[in-house]
Amino acid sequence: METKDWQPKILAFLCNWCSYAGADLAGVSRIQYPPNIRAVRVPCSGRVDPIFIMKALQQGYDGVLVSGCHPGDCHYISGNYYARRKFALIKTLLEFMGIEEGRVHFSWVSAGEGEKFAEVVRKVTEDVKRIGPAKRLVKGVEA
Amino acid sequence: MDIEKSIREEAKKLLDEGKVDVLIGYKKGTLPLRSSPAFIRNSEDVDSLIFDPACSNNLALYIKRFEGKVGVIAKGCDGRSLTTLVVDRQIDKDRLFVVGVPCSGVVDRRKIYAKLDACPRLRSGRGEIADCQFSDGRVIVRGRDWQESLDLSAVLSDSCLICRHKTPPVYDLLIGEEIKEEGKPVEELEAFKKKSPDERWRFFEEELSKCIRCYACRQVCPVCLCEYCIVDRTMPLWFGKTTDLSDTIMFHLIRAYHTAGRCVDCGACVRACPVGVDFRLLNKRLEDEVKERFGFTAGVTLGEPAPLSAYKEEDKEEFIM
Numbered sequence: 001m002e003t004k005d006w007q008p009k010i011l012a013f014l015c016n017w018c019s020y021a022g023a024d025l026a027g028v029s030r031i032q033y034p035p036n037i038r039a040v041r042v043p044c045s046g047r048v049d050p051i052f053i054m055k056a057l058q059q060g061y062d063g064v065l066v067s068g069c070h071p072g073d074c075h076y077i078s079g080n081y082y083a084r085r086k087f088a089l090i091k092t093l094l095e096f097m098g099i100e101e102g103r104v105h106f107s108w109v110s111a112g113e114g115e116k117f118a119e120v121v122r123k124v125t126e127d128v129k130r131i132g133p134a135k136r137l138v139k140g141v142e143a
Numbered sequence: 144m145d146i147e148k149s150i151r152e153e154a155k156k157l158l159d160e161g162k163v164d165v166l167i168g169y170k171k172g173t174l175p176l177r178s179s180p181a182f183i184r185n186s187e188d189v190d191s192l193i194f195d196p197a198c199s200n201n202l203a204l205y206i207k208r209f210e211g212k213v214g215v216i217a218k219g220c221d222g223r224s225l226t227t228l229v230v231d232r233q234i235d236k237d238r239l240f241v242v243g244v245p246c247s248g249v250v251d252r253r254k255i256y257a258k259l260d261a262c263p264r265l266r267s268g269r270g271e272i273a274d275c276q277f278s279d280g281r282v283i284v285r286g287r288d289w290q291e292s293l294d295l296s297a298v299l300s301d302s303c304l305i306c307r308h309k310t311p312p313v314y315d316l317l318i319g320e321e322i323k324e325e326g327k328p329v330e331e332l333e334a335f336k337k338k339s340p341d342e343r344w345r346f347f348e349e350e351l352s353k354c355i356r357c358y359a360c361r362q363v364c365p366v367c368l369c370e371y372c373i374v375d376r377t378m379p380l381w382f383g384k385t386t387d388l389s390d391t392i393m394f395h396l397i398r399a400y401h402t403a404g405r406c407v408d409c410g411a412c413v414r415a416c417p418v419g420v421d422f423r424l425l426n427k428r429l430e431d432e433v434k435e436r437f438g439f440t441a442g443v444t445l446g447e448p449a450p451l452s453a454y455k456e457e458d459k460e461e462f463i464m
Contacts (some may be wrong), residue, residue, distance in 0.1 A: 051373070052379055054396055060381060060391055071456065081454035085437065085464070089403050089451075091462055092432045093396060093425065096336070098344025107464035120464050136344055141387040 006063035008128040012037040012121075013052065015045045017075040018110045019067035025114030033118035034125040037065065044068065046079030049092035053104060057094075057137045063103050063128035067120065080108070099136055102127040116117040146244065149318045150216060152191045153242060163214030163240050164291040167205050169198040175250045175275040175284070179299065180205055192216070196279045196295060199249035201411045203227075203365035206234055213239055217245035220302070222311020223442025224365040227405045229448055230442075233368055243314030245322040248295070248303030251414060253297050259284060259291055301423065302410030303349060305329050312443040332427050343456035347392065353418045354391045356384065360412035360422065361398065366405040399425035403431045404450040407442045 014020040018040050026033060042048055046067025056064045066087065074080045087106045095101050103126070107120045135141050150168065158164045161382035170191045178198045181191055182205070194216070203224035206213050213234070217225060222243055229236050256262045261269035261284075274285040280295045309322040335343065358374065361367045374394055375383060382397075383390040399422065406426045413423055433439050436459060437450040447453075 050400055051397060053241055053392055055381060058393055070162060071460070078454065081456065081458070082451070084460055085451055088436055088462065089429060089432060089460070090400060093400055093403075095340070096343065096428045097347050097392075097396065097425070098338055098340045098342075105464065106462060109327055123464065136390055137392060139383070139387065 005051060008036050008125060008133070009060070010037045010065060010097075010121075010128055011056045011061045012044050012065040012067065013041050013045070013048045014039050014109075015047075015068040015075075015080075016041055016043050018069035018073065019107075019117065021111035022067075022109040022113050022117040025111065027076040027114075029114045030112055030114050031123040036125045036128075037121055037123075043109050044074065044076050044079035045083040046074075046076065048085055048086075050081060052091060054137070056132060057099065058086045059101065060134060060138045060141070062131075062134045063105065063124060065103060065105045065107065065120070065124050067107045069115075070110055074111060076118040098129045102131050103134065147192065147194050147345075150194055150242070150244065151192050153316060154183060154189040154192055155186045157214055157240065158183065158189070158244070162212065163330050164211035165201045165209050166216070166242075168192045168202070168216040169194060169202075171198070173400075175272050176255060178251060182209075188381055190381040194244060194301075196248060196250045196282070197275070199276070199411070199414055201363065201365050201409045204363060204411075206239065207368070208456070211238070215239070216242050216244055217311050217314065218244060218249070219308040219311050220246075220367075221406040222314055222406050223308055224409060225311075226313045226442040226445060226450075227366055228368070229445055230447070231366075231368070231405065236445065240316070241311060241314040243309040243311040243317040245317075245319050247309060247322060248299040248306065249410075250295070250298050251410075253302040253414075253416075255282070255284065255293065255393075255420065258293060258298065261286055297407060300410045300414065301356060302408045306408075306444070308407075313445055326409065329427055329431075333382065333425060347395075348388060350420055351391050351395055353420050354395070355385065355418055356386055356391060356394065358416060359415040359416060360420075363411040364402065365409075365411075365416040365462065366402050366407075367398070375399075391450055395422060395425065398422070399429060402426060402437060403429040406430060406439075411441050413446060 048066050053064050068080045105124045109117045154166050166183045169178040172178045176197050180200055202215050202221050228234055261272050272284055273384045276283045281292050282295050283292045305327050382393040433450050439450040
């Protein structure tokens with residue numbers, strides 16, 4: 001697997017109202033960012049059950065990014081505040097168990113931050129590339 | 144025993160006065176070193192109630208089975224679980240009567256079996272344990288032709304050794320004297336946190352590969368309260384039901400996560416596990432994180448909402464880009 005043309009696959013959960021629109025803006029503004037992410041549009045970052053993240057890792061994604069509206073900007077008023085608490089715990093738990101730091105990322109990207117979205121994706125891709133292909137928790141792979 | 148006598152007296156009063164319709168307590172188990180939950184509806188039956196270090200079940204587990212007013216004989220951890228259930232709106236506070244009993248720890252049967260090389264049902268080693276008694280900080284265990292006296296503090300459950308809430312923080316009636324004791328810090332956890340991710344992963348792989356997915360840990364856990372558990376669900380099937388290591392680790396990740404902020408470290412899961420998986424580290428780590436991040440300790444107050452169903456605008460977010 002670990003050849004020099006290995007490219008990570010990263011699953012990105014983007015909230016409909018901010019980060020997805022941010023990704024769209026990055027696109028229409030022709031901002032370049034690595035093509036390693038696969039976007040999943042969710043209604044709100046609060047919709048992202050931590051099991052989505054675990055499942056993505058189990059299915060062999062090398063990294064996961066969850067992105068939502070900045071605190072205070074949630075379309076549903078408080079979804080991202082609840083999400084923030086959930087993410088803090090799931091990140092702690094995964095890293096405590098031994099999943100490498102840098103596999104799972106969270107960010108706030110607003111609809112106007114096309115450049116920030118590209119920057120986040122660059123950073124995440126770089127981090128995941130540095131760690132290498134996912135083996136831990138991946139089903140059917142000896143870690 | 145005094146405590147037992149007062150428990151019976153109070154139980155009788157509560158039932159006679161109609162303060163509770165059913166009282167959940169402990170009765171003698173069918174095997175030595177075991178106790179069974181007792182569900183007392185009639186004040187004539189209170190004499191079967193017991194209380195000793197073999198009363199290790201977390202009785203908060205049973206409250207959802209009953210209608211009407213439920214009374215529970217609660218040790219420190221049971222009391223905290225009950226509080227958690229009230230906070231999670233699983234039972235109305237008015238329907239619950241907590242009879243707090245300070246507890247100085249429950250025994251871990253496996254430690255006794257290991258020390259004596261004997262077991263209630265195994266004929267290998269010293270053979271069967273026929274009987275046990277607790278007195279003055281010692282546990283006296285008898286077999287067919289032998290008798291041993293062990294120091295109780297050496298055979299207590301791991302969770303009891305670091306317990307900070309020997310008396311339930313919230314109760315309606317307290318029997319006996321409050322035990323105030325500062326639990327020891329969890330050195331095990333601190334040492335484990337310092338290990339490298341590789342070492343930690345190897346440890347969990349090894350530990351969790353023992354798991355046979357019997358779900359005993361889920362069944363005995365009072366805060367594993369979903370009517371329809373995610374591991375039983377097949378549409379969608381979130382992860383496999385096999386003992387494939389990846390699936391097993393998923394199960395334990397989810398179990399730990401779902402009890403975050405609600406686990407009171409009563410140790411019931413560890414005692415129930417037939418293959419001796421030590422999952423306390425995962426739960427303890429989350430307990431720590433919840434305390435540090437959200438300033439919340441499970442089951443000590445009725446006034447605060449569960450940490451994951453609340454938020455503060457100023458919650459830390461140093462991990463978010």
